[in-house]
Amino acid sequence: MTSPISIVFHSGYGHTAKVAQAVAQGSGATLLAINEQGELPPEGWDSLAASRAIVFGSPTYMGSVSWQFKKFMDTSSAVWARQGWKDKLAAGFTNSAGINGDKLSTLHTLFTLSQQHAMLWVSTGMMPSNAKASARDDVNYLASFAGLMTATPADATPDEMVAGDLETARLFGQRIADSVRRLG
């Protein structure tokens, strides 16, 4: 059976793809990768049209989404014109090198995209790990509420990503799947 949840994402070097896979593990979502030309796979737009929830994912490049993701955003204006995604659930995630790195700016871009499409935004719904005893591997160590944030040191490979961040991504995926079940 096709999943009611799609994850549409771009990843230049494989790190955001790893996060997307973890969100998919938690949510059972279908992955739709935007390629280096900023294009969806052939079935992509139809899959999005059939989805109950769409999760947007992009690396943070220069404090915003990648140009490939922005091309997808601008192409989605055709869907916007007929309000094709109205009342679908939406959520977003971004990965970058810095612990901060202006990731919130990217999440705001994804949120604004969802609101232009009249979608219903799902937050992380997770408490932060922000106590003295908290460790980098704890769930939601980056303390993000608006959407999922993960941070990968600039010289780390996708296989060296922080396990706690990937667990946070799985839990975020579970919350999106729960939201789909609850809201129908």
Ligand SMILES: Cc1cc2nc3c(=O)[nH]c(=O)nc-3n(C[C@H](O)[C@H](O)[C@H](O)COP(=O)(O)O)c2cc1C
């Ligand atoms: C063009 C470019 C711009 C970047 N800008 C930022 C930035 O603004 N903030 C940050 O923390 N990291 C920045 N980075 C680092 C990436 O976010 C980081 O390497 C990330 O893991 C890349 O994800 P990807 O492998 O999915 O492309 C930038 C990397 C590139 C290539």
